[in-house]
Amino acid sequence: MLRTGSPCLEIEGLIHDVGPIAAEGGRMKRVLAGVDLTAHAGQVTVLLGVNGAGKTTTLECAQGLRRRTGGTIRLLGHDPQTAGADLRARVGVMLQDGGLPPSARPIALLKHVAGMYRNPLPVDELADRLGLNEFAGTNIRRLSGGQKQRVALAAALVGRPEVVFLDEPSAGLDPQSRQVVFELIRELRSQGLGIILTTHLLDDAERLADWVAILDRGRIVAEGTVAELLGGASQAARRLTVRGPAGLDLALAFAGTRPLVQVHESPAGHYTAEGELTTAHLAALAQWLDARGIMPSSLELGSRSLEDVFLGIAEASAAEDSLRAGREKETETA
Amino acid sequence: MSTATPLSGRVWQQGRYETLAMLRNGEQLVLMVVLPLMALIGLTVTPFLDGLGPNRVDVAAPGVLALCTMSTGFTGQGIATGFDRRYGVLRFLSTTPLGRAGLIAGKTIAVLVVLAIQVVVIGGIAWLIGWRPSFPGAILGLVLLAIGAGVFTALGLLVAGTARPEATLAVTNLVWILFGVFGGIVMPSTKLPSQISGIVGFLPSGALGDASRAAFLHGSLDVQAAVVLVVWGAAAGLAASRWFKWN
Structure with missing residues (x-):
């Protein structure tokens, strides 16, 4: 078992081209344009990005399922592209689409997969833990999305891996199963496993991640702990949400208070004030509302969310892209 | 110390799993047992094969066993693998210690085990009606x-x-029917229309049918048929390893 905290996956300058794509004039398409990522044992590393950002491709290269175009990958110290059964035995994989034969039954399938390992987890215990016994006799074809997810997770864990790759593990899960799966992931982390998971749900990342890498158009555009991405230690309130009657000019309430805050109403009757909020802002708001006899139906203070960071980065990178495209066009015409 | 089951254990495990999956599939059983049996009975009650051997079943049985081989290896395993690929089963299993090579080996074992069962069942029935x-x-x-x-x-x-x-x-179903009827597998090329009788010996179906009949009927090796068969195997193996897409 690896020492907690040592790197279990090191990706440097990973490039992956697909194609040729007929729709793009037979050109190759660069899906990954130099991804650098390190994941550590005993930590949950979350690869965050919108659909099409390259999350699954990155994982597939790291799992040895895809041949990379360039760059290096060390998984537990080996190149996954050339490594054999001994490396595969130390790595658990849960694919996005499950990868389970539809005509099989969950427990029989798990026993079959367990047979590939010398010292697998007891299938019954694993099934019990993930609540698979309630549908043990049903063909995988007839299971719900969340039930399939749990079977796929069990199949990834049955060989007692040191590293697990989970591609969108919370997709299709109801709140209870999600809770079960998240608890299990935290437990695996405390046992020293390196966990690499992808998600497009910011909430997943906030709840699970020790390290977040944001992937956008085949590049890591930001990474760090959740706190680091949220802007360091400053946890002061940045956002005030007020719900009440539509069409109020709430900006007037803060007009005489410094520092200035930005107020907008969207949707109608749902106001957000953003900026460095202080008690003075709260007092001003209360006074303004009191003078008009308005009681808001909800009033909420919050800090910057990962969503803000994520959207900000996505916007910045889109702006950069259009700028670059513009420059290229200029160069072409010149 | 390795934490993977040794290679032979993994391959046998996969072979057993694939065999049971094939045997549990109802439509495949029709293709693998019922249709070849109908061909065997049909060819022994009709005069199509008259004049090629001591009695009809001696000529029919080797071709029908060759047909079984095509049912199981080509149509049965082809369809099963196609859907495994669609559902990501191939990708998932190739991330386990089994790996890609182990997966292919397991599939081949399953074909051979099912073929052995076909030989026992269909060969046994042929024996009952006089095949010696x-x-x-x-x-x-x-x-x-x-x-x-x-x-x-x-x-x-x-x-x-x-x-x-x-x-x-x-x-795979269409080719099974075309090869089964016109491919020289159960009907020797000499009994086929003259337009195609010259080429069926170069098809994998005709080559296996001819080789099987020469062996079971005369105890001899049809060298040309065996060579054609091996060339097809080598070409298909190379092409599959070159163009097979896992996802």
Whole structure:
């Protein structure tokens, strides 16, 4: 078992081209344009990005399922592209689409997969833990999305891996199963496993991640702990949400208070004030509302969310892209 | 110390799993047992094969066993692999210690085990209605059927790994019917229309049918047929390893 905290996956300058794509004039398409990522044992590393950002491709290269175009990958110290059964035995994989034969039954399938390992987890215990016994006799074809997810997770864990790759593990899960799966992931982390998971749900990342890498158009555009991405230690309130009657000019309430805050109403009757909020802002708001006899139906203070960071980065990178495209066009015409 | 089950254990495990999956599939059983049996009965009650051997079943049985090989290796394993590919099963299993090579080996074992069951069932029924091949001829015939199983499995995997599963289903069934009727597998080329009788010997179906009949019927090795068969196997194997897409 690896020492907690040592790197279990090191990706440097990973490039992956697909194609040729007929729709793009037979050109190759660069899906990954130099991804650098390190994941550590005993930590949950979350690869965050919108659909099409390259999350699954990155994982597939790291799992040895895809041949990379360039760059290096060390998984537990080996190149996954050339490594054999001994490396595969130390790595658990849960694919996005499950990868389970539809005509099989969950427990029989798990026993079959367990047979590939010398010292697998007891299938019954694993099934019990993930609540698979309630549908043990049903063909995988007839299971719900969340039930399939749990079977796929069990199949990834049955060989007692040191590293697990989970591609969108919370997709299709109801709140209870999600809770079960998240608890299990935290437990695996405390046992020293390196966990690499992808998600497009910011909430997943906030709840699970020790390290977040944001992937956008085949590049890591930001990474760090959740706190680091949220802007360091400053946890002061940045956002005030007020719900009440539509069409109020709430900006007037803060007009005489410094520092200035930005107020907008969207949707109608749902106001957000953003900026460095202080008690003075709260007092001003209360006074303004009191003078008009308005009681808001909800009033909420919050800090910057990962969503803000994520959207900000996505916007910045889109702006950069259009700028670059513009420059290229200029160069072409010149 | 390795934490993976040793290679042979993994491959046997996969072979057993794939065999049970094939045997549990109802439509496949029709293709693998019922249709070949109908062909066997049909060819022994009709005069199509008259004049080629001491009695009709001696000529029919070797071809029907060759047909079984095509059912199991080409159509059966082709369709199963096509859908495994669609559902990501191939990708998932290739991330386990089994790996890609182990997966292919397991599939080949499953084909050979199912073929052995077909030989026992269909060969047994043929024996009941009077089939009496010589012992050395039968041994040679079984070896050739096993080689044929490898050739047709490679062809089935080639289709499964390059086409969509629905297309694989259609193509492997259609080819099974065309080869079964016109491919020289149960009907020797001399009994086929003159326009095609010259070429069927170069098809994998005709080559396996001829080789199987020469062995079971005369106890001899049809060298040309065996060479054609091996060339098809090598070509299909190379093409499959070159173009097979795992996802």
